[in-house]
Amino acid sequence: NAGVMQNPRHLVRRRGQEARLRCSPMKGHSHVYWYRQLPEEGLKFMVYLQKENIIDESGMPKERFSAEFPKEGPSILRIQQVVRGDSAAYFCASSRTSGETQYFGPGTRLLVL
Amino acid sequence: QQPVQSPQAVILREGEDAVINCSSSKALYSVHWYRQKHGEAPVFLMILLKGGEQKGHDKISASFNEKKQQSSLYLTASQLSYSGTYFCGTYGQNFVFGPGTRLSVLP
Numbered sequence: 001n002a003g004v005m006q007n008p009r010h011l012v013r014r015r016g017q018e019a020r021l022r023c024s025p026m027k028g029h030s031h032v033y034w035y036r037q038l039p040e041e042g043l044k045f046m047v048y049l050q051k052e053n054i055i056d057e058s059g060m061p062k063e064r065f066s067a068e069f070p071k072e073g074p075s076i077l078r079i080q081q082v083v084r085g086d087s088a089a090y091f092c093a094s095s096r097t098s099g100e101t102q103y104f105g106p107g108t109r110l111l112v113l
Numbered sequence: 114q115q116p117v118q119s120p121q122a123v124i125l126r127e128g129e130d131a132v133i134n135c136s137s138s139k140a141l142y143s144v145h146w147y148r149q150k151h152g153e154a155p156v157f158l159m160i161l162l163k164g165g166e167q168k169g170h171d172k173i174s175a176s177f178n179e180k181k182q183q184s185s186l187y188l189t190a191s192q193l194s195y196s197g198t199y200f201c202g203t204y205g206q207n208f209v210f211g212p213g214t215r216l217s218v219l220p
Contacts, residue, residue, distance in 0.1 A: 043155060043200055043210040091154055099162060104154040
Protein backbone atom coordinates (compact mmCIF):
# COMPACT_ATOMS: atom_id res chain seq x y z
CA ASN A 1 0.00 0.00 0.00
CA ALA A 2 1.75 3.10 -1.23
CA GLY A 3 2.04 5.97 1.19
CA VAL A 4 1.38 9.62 0.53
CA MET A 5 3.29 10.72 -2.54
CA GLN A 6 4.50 14.20 -3.31
CA ASN A 7 6.23 15.49 -6.36
CA PRO A 8 8.50 16.98 -7.18
CA ARG A 9 10.70 16.34 -4.16
CA HIS A 10 12.78 19.40 -4.96
CA LEU A 11 11.74 22.41 -6.99
CA VAL A 12 13.79 25.44 -7.95
CA ARG A 13 12.06 28.54 -9.26
CA ARG A 14 13.10 32.10 -10.04
CA ARG A 15 11.22 35.00 -8.53
CA GLY A 16 7.99 35.63 -10.41
CA GLN A 17 7.56 32.09 -11.70
CA GLU A 18 4.82 29.69 -10.71
CA ALA A 19 5.26 26.63 -8.53
CA ARG A 20 2.94 23.63 -8.68
CA LEU A 21 3.20 21.04 -5.94
CA ARG A 22 1.37 17.75 -6.20
CA CYS A 23 0.13 15.41 -3.53
CA SER A 24 -1.39 11.97 -4.05
CA PRO A 25 -3.06 10.76 -0.85
CA MET A 26 -2.97 7.21 0.39
CA LYS A 27 -5.43 4.85 -1.24
CA GLY A 28 -8.83 5.23 0.36
CA HIS A 29 -8.06 8.66 1.83
CA SER A 30 -10.25 11.54 0.81
CA HIS A 31 -8.92 14.21 3.18
CA VAL A 32 -5.79 16.17 2.36
CA TYR A 33 -3.90 18.74 4.43
CA TRP A 34 -1.08 21.05 3.33
CA TYR A 35 1.58 22.42 5.69
CA ARG A 36 4.55 24.73 5.23
CA GLN A 37 7.77 24.57 7.18
CA LEU A 38 10.35 27.33 6.97
CA PRO A 39 13.99 26.37 7.67
CA GLU A 40 14.53 25.63 11.37
CA GLU A 41 10.93 26.55 12.16
CA GLY A 42 7.73 24.72 13.00
CA LEU A 43 4.87 23.47 10.87
CA LYS A 44 2.27 25.92 9.67
CA PHE A 45 -1.14 24.65 8.66
CA MET A 46 -2.20 26.00 5.30
CA VAL A 47 -5.31 24.30 4.00
CA TYR A 48 -7.56 21.27 4.49
CA LEU A 49 -9.42 19.79 1.53
CA GLN A 50 -11.78 16.99 0.76
CA LYS A 51 -12.50 15.83 -2.76
CA GLU A 52 -13.61 18.91 -4.72
CA ASN A 53 -14.05 20.97 -1.56
CA ILE A 54 -11.94 23.33 0.49
CA ILE A 55 -12.88 22.75 4.12
CA ASP A 56 -10.52 25.13 5.91
CA GLU A 57 -8.09 27.53 4.24
CA SER A 58 -7.48 29.73 7.25
CA GLY A 59 -3.72 29.17 7.11
CA MET A 60 -3.34 30.02 3.45
CA PRO A 61 -2.00 33.44 2.40
CA LYS A 62 -4.80 35.39 0.74
CA GLU A 63 -2.81 36.19 -2.39
CA ARG A 64 -0.80 34.07 -4.82
CA PHE A 65 -1.62 30.76 -3.10
CA SER A 66 -4.37 28.37 -4.12
CA ALA A 67 -5.17 24.72 -3.57
CA GLU A 68 -7.45 22.19 -5.14
CA PHE A 69 -8.30 18.54 -4.79
CA PRO A 70 -10.21 17.49 -7.90
CA LYS A 71 -12.45 14.48 -8.21
CA GLU A 72 -9.76 12.73 -10.21
CA GLY A 73 -6.03 13.20 -9.75
CA PRO A 74 -3.77 14.60 -7.06
CA SER A 75 -4.22 17.61 -4.87
CA ILE A 76 -2.36 20.64 -6.19
CA LEU A 77 -0.88 23.53 -4.22
CA ARG A 78 -0.18 26.39 -6.57
CA ILE A 79 1.98 29.37 -5.79
CA GLN A 80 1.94 32.17 -8.33
CA GLN A 81 4.68 34.77 -8.74
CA VAL A 82 6.93 33.16 -6.17
CA VAL A 83 9.12 35.28 -3.90
CA ARG A 84 12.21 34.32 -1.91
CA GLY A 85 10.14 34.08 1.26
CA ASP A 86 8.20 31.18 -0.27
CA SER A 87 11.30 28.99 0.01
CA ALA A 88 10.32 26.24 2.42
CA ALA A 89 9.41 22.60 2.74
CA TYR A 90 5.79 21.93 1.85
CA PHE A 91 4.26 18.81 3.31
CA CYS A 92 0.93 17.25 2.58
CA ALA A 93 -0.81 14.69 4.74
CA SER A 94 -3.89 12.57 4.16
CA SER A 95 -6.42 10.81 6.32
CA ARG A 96 -9.34 8.51 5.70
CA THR A 97 -11.78 10.72 7.56
CA SER A 98 -11.63 13.86 9.64
CA GLY A 99 -9.91 13.35 12.97
CA GLU A 100 -8.19 10.11 12.01
CA THR A 101 -4.47 9.53 11.72
CA GLN A 102 -2.77 11.85 9.25
CA TYR A 103 -0.01 10.32 7.18
CA PHE A 104 2.59 12.70 5.81
CA GLY A 105 4.25 12.68 2.43
CA PRO A 106 8.03 13.19 2.09
CA GLY A 107 7.59 16.87 1.29
CA THR A 108 8.56 19.18 -1.55
CA ARG A 109 11.52 21.48 -0.92
CA LEU A 110 10.94 24.70 -2.80
CA LEU A 111 13.86 27.04 -3.40
CA VAL A 112 13.22 30.43 -4.92
CA LEU A 113 16.25 32.12 -6.43
CA GLN B 114 -3.45 31.54 18.20
CA GLN B 115 -0.44 29.25 18.44
CA PRO B 116 -0.39 26.82 21.39
CA VAL B 117 2.50 27.05 23.81
CA GLN B 118 4.85 24.12 24.30
CA SER B 119 7.23 23.50 27.16
CA PRO B 120 10.02 22.85 27.53
CA GLN B 121 11.59 24.24 24.34
CA ALA B 122 14.28 21.61 24.48
CA VAL B 123 15.21 18.68 26.66
CA ILE B 124 18.20 16.36 26.84
CA LEU B 125 17.82 12.88 28.27
CA ARG B 126 19.89 9.79 28.82
CA GLU B 127 18.54 6.51 27.48
CA GLY B 128 15.98 5.08 29.87
CA GLU B 129 14.95 8.41 31.39
CA ASP B 130 11.43 9.83 31.24
CA ALA B 131 10.20 13.09 29.78
CA VAL B 132 7.01 15.12 29.74
CA ILE B 133 6.17 17.64 27.05
CA ASN B 134 3.34 20.06 27.67
CA CYS B 135 1.06 21.86 25.26
CA SER B 136 -1.40 24.55 26.31
CA SER B 137 -3.71 26.98 24.61
CA SER B 138 -5.53 30.16 25.58
CA LYS B 139 -8.43 29.11 23.33
CA ALA B 140 -10.93 26.31 23.81
CA LEU B 141 -9.65 23.04 22.43
CA TYR B 142 -11.67 20.39 20.62
CA SER B 143 -8.80 18.06 19.82
CA VAL B 144 -5.03 17.77 20.24
CA HIS B 145 -2.66 16.07 17.80
CA TRP B 146 0.92 15.03 18.55
CA TYR B 147 3.69 14.57 15.96
CA ARG B 148 7.39 13.81 15.93
CA GLN B 149 9.77 15.04 13.27
CA LYS B 150 13.37 14.00 12.76
CA HIS B 151 15.72 16.43 11.05
CA GLY B 152 15.24 16.51 7.29
CA GLU B 153 12.30 14.13 7.42
CA ALA B 154 8.54 14.38 7.30
CA PRO B 155 6.52 14.60 10.53
CA VAL B 156 5.15 11.36 11.85
CA PHE B 157 1.74 11.34 13.46
CA LEU B 158 1.80 9.95 17.00
CA MET B 159 -1.74 10.30 18.29
CA ILE B 160 -4.87 12.40 18.44
CA LEU B 161 -6.97 13.10 21.52
CA LEU B 162 -10.55 14.09 20.88
CA LYS B 163 -12.30 14.16 24.21
CA GLY B 164 -11.59 16.05 27.37
CA GLY B 165 -9.77 13.83 29.83
CA GLU B 166 -8.92 11.31 27.14
CA GLN B 167 -5.67 9.45 27.52
CA LYS B 168 -4.06 7.48 24.78
CA GLY B 169 -0.86 5.57 24.48
CA HIS B 170 1.08 3.02 22.55
CA ASP B 171 4.38 1.43 23.40
CA LYS B 172 6.01 3.80 25.90
CA ILE B 173 4.53 7.02 24.57
CA SER B 174 1.24 8.24 25.94
CA ALA B 175 -0.70 11.48 26.16
CA SER B 176 -3.45 13.10 28.14
CA PHE B 177 -5.88 15.89 27.32
CA ASN B 178 -7.41 18.13 29.96
CA GLU B 179 -10.10 20.05 28.15
CA LYS B 180 -10.93 22.28 31.13
CA LYS B 181 -7.34 23.39 31.53
CA GLN B 182 -6.97 23.60 27.76
CA GLN B 183 -3.79 21.58 27.83
CA SER B 184 -2.29 18.28 26.81
CA SER B 185 0.81 16.43 27.93
CA LEU B 186 2.92 13.87 26.09
CA TYR B 187 4.69 11.29 28.26
CA LEU B 188 7.75 9.42 27.07
CA THR B 189 8.89 6.70 29.44
CA ALA B 190 12.14 4.76 29.38
CA SER B 191 13.28 6.85 26.43
CA GLN B 192 15.15 5.25 23.55
CA LEU B 193 17.64 6.79 21.13
CA SER B 194 14.96 6.63 18.44
CA TYR B 195 12.80 9.08 20.41
CA SER B 196 15.13 11.95 19.48
CA GLY B 197 13.48 14.58 17.33
CA THR B 198 11.20 17.59 17.55
CA TYR B 199 7.76 17.04 19.01
CA PHE B 200 4.89 19.21 17.91
CA CYS B 201 1.40 19.48 19.27
CA GLY B 202 -1.36 20.67 16.96
CA THR B 203 -4.62 22.00 18.21
CA TYR B 204 -7.91 22.46 16.44
CA GLY B 205 -9.81 25.26 18.09
CA GLN B 206 -11.26 27.79 15.69
CA ASN B 207 -8.62 26.69 13.19
CA PHE B 208 -5.72 24.29 13.16
CA VAL B 209 -2.31 25.43 14.44
CA PHE B 210 0.91 23.72 15.53
CA GLY B 211 2.94 24.58 18.57
CA PRO B 212 6.53 25.78 18.10
CA GLY B 213 7.95 22.35 18.92
CA THR B 214 10.03 20.75 21.67
CA ARG B 215 13.44 19.47 20.66
CA LEU B 216 14.21 16.18 22.41
CA SER B 217 17.68 14.66 22.39
CA VAL B 218 18.27 11.21 23.85
CA LEU B 219 21.89 10.40 24.56
CA PRO B 220 23.36 6.94 25.09
